Amino acid sequence: MSPMFRRKNEVLFEKWTSQMAYVLGYILADGSLIKNKRGAYFTEIQSIDKEIIVKIRKVFDSDLKISVYKPKKGRIRYRLQIGSKKIFTDLLKLGIKPKKSCHEKLPKIPSKYFSDFLRGYFDGDGSVNICTYQRKDRNKKSTVLSSGFTSGGKLILKQIWRNLKLKKIIAGGTLYFHERSYRLWFSIHDSLSLYNFLYQNVENGLFLTRKKRIFERYKN
Numbered sequence: 001m002s003p004m005f006r007r008k009n010e011v012l013f014e015k016w017t018s019q020m021a022y023v024l025g026y027i028l029a030d031g032s033l034i035k036n037k038r039g040a041y042f043t044e045i046q047s048i049d050k051e052i053i054v055k056i057r058k059v060f061d062s063d064l065k066i067s068v069y070k071p072k073k074g075r076i077r078y079r080l081q082i083g084s085k086k087i088f089t090d091l092l093k094l095g096i097k098p099k100k101s102c103h104e105k106l107p108k109i110p111s112k113y114f115s116d117f118l119r120g121y122f123d124g125d126g127s128v129n130i131c132t133y134q135r136k137d138r139n140k141k142s143t144v145l146s147s148g149f150t151s152g153g154k155l156i157l158k159q160i161w162r163n164l165k166l167k168k169i170i171a172g173g174t175l176y177f178h179e180r181s182y183r184l185w186f187s188i189h190d191s192l193s194l195y196n197f198l199y200q201n202v203e204n205g206l207f208l209t210r211k212k213r214i215f216e217r218y219k220n
Contacts, residue, residue, distance in 0.1 A: 008064060013091060016113050018204055021114075022120035025117040025123075028107070029125035030046060031124075033088055033091060042084075042088070044079060044080070044081045044082075045081075051208065052123055053066050053080050054066065064081070066078055067081070100152070103155060106160065118160065119198045120206070125149055126211070127148065128211055129146050130144070130145055130217065145187075145215070146185060148173075150182070151182055160184060172187065172190050173186050192218075
């Protein structure tokens with residue numbers, strides 16, 4: 001059966017909610033809008049983490065099949081493809097573009113839902129790392145936490161950075177170009193503040209467990 005005729009919530013992006021904001025953030029980071037040669041409209045979401053695809057499918061109240069594919073390079077990926085002109089059009093209105101460019105911008109997000117949106121974006125295009133090293137002038141090893149976002153475009157990262165500073169979530173940060181993409185990166189203190197902001201009052205379980213656990217491993 002074609003995915004166009006299977007169950008899905010087609011009004012998800014009509015109204016701002018915590019779940020809608022999270023999925024919108026994830027789609028902006030790791031999703032795409034597709035119009036095929038037959039004129040069908042699809043929203044495609046993919047990840048190396050099946051967990052998050054299953055959670056997003058649940059938000060869509062869908063019984064769509066999750067497909068699995070192995071690219072020539074890299075890890076196995078899981079994909080959810082939602083056939084709906086209504087969803088496609090609503091995402092266009094929110095600023096999601098069919099073809100990603102270096103000029104992606106943040107949608108106009110109500111302040112109440114910015115943490116949910118950013119958590120979705122982080123789960124798509126963010127990363128967090130713990131690194132242990134030993135300085136030459138010290139006997140003990142030092143363990144540091146770092147986190148941030150990666151994008152092909154500089155503008156969206158500058159907008160995220162500005163929003164986080166305005167909300168006094170972070171104080172510092174570095175934006176730089178690395179291996180054909182831009183990175184917005186935070187050190188220990190700002191990473192812990194980012195953690196608190198992203199996961200505050202999350203009651204719907206919409207987060208990627210492995211990333212959240214890295215923050216918590218450092219905290220503990």
